[in-house]
Amino acid sequence: MKQALKRFFDGDLWYSFSHSPVVILSAVITLLIILSAIFAPMIAPHNPFDLASIDIMDSNLPPAWNEFDGDMRFLLGTDDQGRDILSTILYGARISLLVGFASVAFSVVLGVGLGLISGYAGGRTDTFIMRIADVQLSFPAILIALLIDGVARGIFPRDLHDELAVYVLIFAIGISGWVQYARTVRGATMVEKGKEYVQAARVIGIRPGTILFRHILPNVTGPVLVIGTIHLALAIITEATLSFLGVGVPPTTPSLGTLIRIGNDYLFSGEWWISIFPGIALILLVLAVNLLGDWLRDALNPKLR
Amino acid sequence: MALLEIKDLRIEFPSRRGTMVAVDKVSLQVNPGEVLGVVGESGAGKSTIGNAVIGLLEPPGRMAAGEVYLKGERIDNLSDREKRKLRGKRIGMIFQDPLTSLDPLQTIEKQLVETIELHLDVTEAEAKDRAVDLLRQVGIPDPEHRVKQYPHQFSGGMRQRVVIALALCAEPEVIIADEPTTALDVSIQAQILELIKKLCVEKNVGMMIITHDMGVIADVTDRVAVMYRGNLVEEGTTAKILGDPDHPYTQSLISAVPRPDKRLDRFPLVEYIESAGETKKSLDIANHWLGQARDFGDHYTGPLIHVENLYMRFLTKNSIFKKNRSYFDAVKDANFEINSGEIFGLVGESGSGKSTIARMISGLYTPAEGSIYFAGTDLTQITTEKKRDHFRRQMQMIFQDPFSSLNPRMKVMDIIAEPIRFHGLASSRAETESIVRDLLDHVGLGVAAAMKYPHEFSGGQRQRISIARALATRPRFLICDEPTSALDVSIQAQILNLLKDLQAELGLTMLFISHDLPVIRQMCDKVGVMRYGQLLEVAETEQLFENPQHEYSQHLLELMPKLTNVKAA
CATH class of the missing domain: 3.40.50.300 (P-loop containing nucleotide triphosphate hydrolases)
Structure with a gap:
């Protein structure tokens, strides 16, 4: 373990990380947002989901520094129901991050699995899986998500749907993102499959399943990691978009996207803070994650070193 | 006056771990004609x-010192x-x-x-x-x-x-x-x-x-x-x-260059390169793990490998209709036998089908037609994986490219232990690990190698790991597909020595594939010459080199670099 750590800090990855201020800043911001989301119940000044603690009289208050109506209790102001914006952002980031990570994990498992099978089996299996991928690619991700959300609404009763909304979102965003992983992993698998270490394993007699998971999988994970970080930012945005369109999580447990949509209604009546602050939080998070992903892609590419 | 003159050239590659001097104090000249x-x-x-x-030096490489002249004109500072x-x-x-x-x-x-x-x-x-x-x-x-x-x-x-x-x-x-x-x-x-x-x-x-x-x-x-x-x-x-x-x-x-004109017992050991590590004591085969369970349950005495009318076709144009498909014949009607304890060589130019034959014997390709008998059993008639495993244990393969034949994400210990675990050749984890260490020591790498990853080794050392992995199933038949063509001559000499020693100690039978005639001469007892998928001639090595029968064999031998003015080692 100690040796592994030493190797990591000696390695090229750490070197390129520690020599790029932008990347360090992105990492700090990402970490900060993730930590504050995890510890939201401890650091948030209010609990926006606790109906007993919100007062409709506090609704639509501007940020604290506003000279007329600013209220020190609500640092970034309140929304139309009197919820503290800062607290709602912290709680909302939890939902955004949960949906982001979970849907990426879902895509990765599905995409990597299918990509491995497709690349290794070849022939008809490969054609079949890749045709499905092609069909899927001809639909925009948002459309697929809308479709699944619509179906879910039809199947589940209304109250149950609100409860399940987050999971439906995760499934919808996850299922629309697997193709990229499948294609990348398929290509990498086809390359690795031709290498002599795989043939050596076949000569020993190792079965295809074991070869796939023990030998090929560890060698194709590099690009998956990179796509994953970029996809994470995309999934968070998709969630925000869906919530903005009104098909995401219900307004009672707002995510960043829901909050922006609520604020959108009040934008022209002067209550800008409801949209802008969650918007800034979203941009910071997505930008930081994206920059990290870009850096990782370059740092792991030996040709660019 | 010299046409091209290089004086005191020094080339450096600076990196964050210090400057690597690639070339130092080199002076050369080239004269007209x-x-x-x-x-x-x-x-x-x-x-x-x-x-x-x-x-055309790739950055960050740079010329740190020295001058280059073309017809007396300095060109390095242009x-x-x-x-x-x-x-x-x-x-x-x-x-x-x-x-x-x-x-x-x-x-x-x-x-x-x-x-x-x-x-x-x-x-x-x-x-x-x-x-x-x-x-x-x-x-x-x-x-x-x-x-x-x-x-x-x-x-x-x-x-x-x-x-x-x-x-x-x-x-x-x-x-x-x-x-x-x-x-x-x-x-x-x-x-x-x-x-x-x-x-x-x-x-x-x-x-x-x-x-x-x-x-x-x-x-x-x-x-x-x-x-x-x-x-x-x-x-x-x-x-x-x-x-x-x-x-x-x-x-x-x-002295490490294989001699085309006569056969040596061993290659002279080359100093001056990475340590050969050939200090190991001779093996007490009767008490050693490698020597146990060498009775494979059949008391077969004929040729260990017998290949009959072997064909291999690759699809070059696919079609739904059978008659529209076209094929490329990689191997056409190959027939040969390999006796127990013999090293059989296959020689030929690229694309002649020699690797395809090796892959068919090892089970990586399924032949289009023909039979491969291993100790009397026709391998092409085996249908289940389970039955095939019995023969897989007995034959192993060493590949050409030492850089791709080892999984880069696995430790050497796990790479060599894999076949032992798969075939259940050791009863406990501790026994497996001690066998792996022993094997590593035996191929001249030392026991410390077990905990490292493949990229920490040079090409020759990696090929030793490959050999250790192949030995780990205690095989009696070893296929070597161009085992040294990716290596430098001095390393090649070490690896060929190692293979020869192992063959003699364990009584292995080998199929040795190479495009390099001098290497074949040093290693093999019998040789088959291949061209365009056909086995043209099979002969005892000495007979082939002294008196080739087929026209193509004669042609190949003529083209072989003669090294006539080279001092015999």
């Missing part, structure tokens, strides 16, 4: 010298623009891989004419005539017609001729050839070398050939410079260097 060979093993810095002369003018015009270049040095989307004519017009003051019609003329000079038949063709319509050897024509087209004074024949088969290599030599004399140009191959050096060069880890260790006429080398490194290097 002379071929200078620069020889050395991988990492000796020989290619770096060539790149530095033509100003600007990039002036160096670009020099390249092609006054210094021609020939690179290793003819498949990638030509633009696949342009005709040969266009590429030649473009270069000629760039460097010489001629009209387009003149340039075209000149292009045809050049192709004729480099020995391309029917040049008027072929000049209109694209690179993919030429074979590898023909393409290298085109590349040479390209290098010649601006009438350069010096040509630098970096491994010009390494990617080519022996028969083509001989033609290309002859051509290079002829052109050099005819046009009175100076030539610098960079190579790792002593055969090439012996065939074409007038003078040789020997490089070792960035330093020039010896320079002199070819006859002197090959026949009576002064420096111990040159002596070791030459």
Whole structure:
């Protein structure tokens, strides 16, 4: 373990990380947002989901520094129901991050699995899986998500749907993102499959399943990691978009996207803070994650070193 | 006056872990009409010298000291623009891989004419005539017609001729050839070398050939410079260097080159390179793990491998209808036997089907027709994986490329333990680990190697790991598919020695595949010669080398670099 750590800090990855201020800043911001989301119940000044603690009289208050109506209790102001914006952002980031990570994990498992099978089996299996991928690619991700959300609404009763909304979102965003992983992993698998270490394993007699998971999988994970970080930012945005369109999580447990949509209604009546602050939080998070992903892609590419 | 003169060259590659000196204090000169060979093993810095002369050093590499003169004119301090003018015009270049040095989307004519017009003051019609003329000079038949063709319509050897024509087209004074024949088969290599030599004399140009191959050096060069880890260790006429080398490194290097003309028991051990690690004590086979369970349950006494009417076809054009499909016959009607304890060699040029046969025997390919008998059992009739495992344990394979034959994400311990675990050859984890350590020690790597990853080893060491993995199932039949062709000669000598020792100790039967006739002569008891998927001749090794029967075998032997003026080791 100690040796592994030493190797990591000696390695090229750490070197390129520690020599790029932008990347360090992105990492700090990402970490900060993730930590504050995890510890939201401890650091948030209010609990926006606790109906007993919100007062409709506090609704639509501007940020604290506003000279007329600013209220020190609500640092970034309140929304139309009197919820503290800062607290709602912290709680909302939890939902955004949960949906982001979970849907990426879902895509990765599905995409990597299918990509491995497709690349290794070849022939008809490969054609079949890749045709499905092609069909899927001809639909925009948002459309697929809308479709699944619509179906879910039809199947589940209304109250149950609100409860399940987050999971439906995760499934919808996850299922629309697997193709990229499948294609990348398929290509990498086809390359690795031709290498002599795989043939050596076949000569020993190792079965295809074991070869796939023990030998090929560890060698194709590099690009998956990179796509994953970029996809994470995309999934968070998709969630925000869906919530903005009104098909995401219900307004009672707002995510960043829901909050922006609520604020959108009040934008022209002067209550800008409801949209802008969650918007800034979203941009910071997505930008930081994206920059990290870009850096990782370059740092792991030996040709660019 | 020397045509090209390099004085006290020093090339550095700065990195964050300190400066790597690739070439230091190297002085060379090339005279008109002379071929200078620069020889050395991988990492000796020989290619770096060539790149530095033509100003194509890859950054961050830089010339830290030294001067380069072309006809008395200093060229190393020229600007990039002036160096670009020099390249092609006054210094021609020939690179290793003819498949990638030509633009696949342009005709040969266009590429030649473009270069000629760039460097010489001629009209387009003149340039075209000149292009045809050049192709004729480099020995391309029917040049008027072929000049209109694209690179993919030429074979590898023909393409290298085109590349040479390209290098010649601006009438350069010096040509630098970096491994010009390494990617080519022996028969083509001989033609290309002859051509290079002829052109050099005819046009009175100076030539610098960079190579790792002593055969090439012996065939074409007038003078040789020997490089070792960035330093020039010896320079002199070819006859002197090959026949009576002064420096111990040159002596070791030459003694490691397999002799085509006689068979040795072992290769002389080469010092001066990475430690050979051949200090191990002789093996007490009766009490050693490798010696146990060598009774495979059949008391079969005939030939261990018997291949009968073997065919292999690859689909080249698919179609739903059977009659529209077309196939390429990789192996046609192969028949041979390998007796127990024998090393059987397969020799042939690339694409002759020798690896395909190995892959069919090892079970990686399923033959289209024919039978493979292993100790009396027809392997092609085995239907279940379980039954096949019994035979898989008895035969193992060593691959060509030591850099891709080991999983980079696995520790050496796990790589070698995998076959032991799969075939259940050890009863406990502790036993498995002790066997792996023992195997590593036995192939000359030392027990500490177990906890490292493959990338921490050199090519030769990795090949030792491959051998240890192959031995881990306690096989009785070992397939070696070009086991040393990716290695330097000195390392090759070590690996071949190791294989010979193991074969003798364990009584292994081997199928040894190589394109290198001298290696075959040193290793094999019997040899099969292959061409275009057909086994042309099978003979005892000595008989084949002394008295080849088939026309093609005679041809191959004639082309083999003779090393006649080389001092016997």
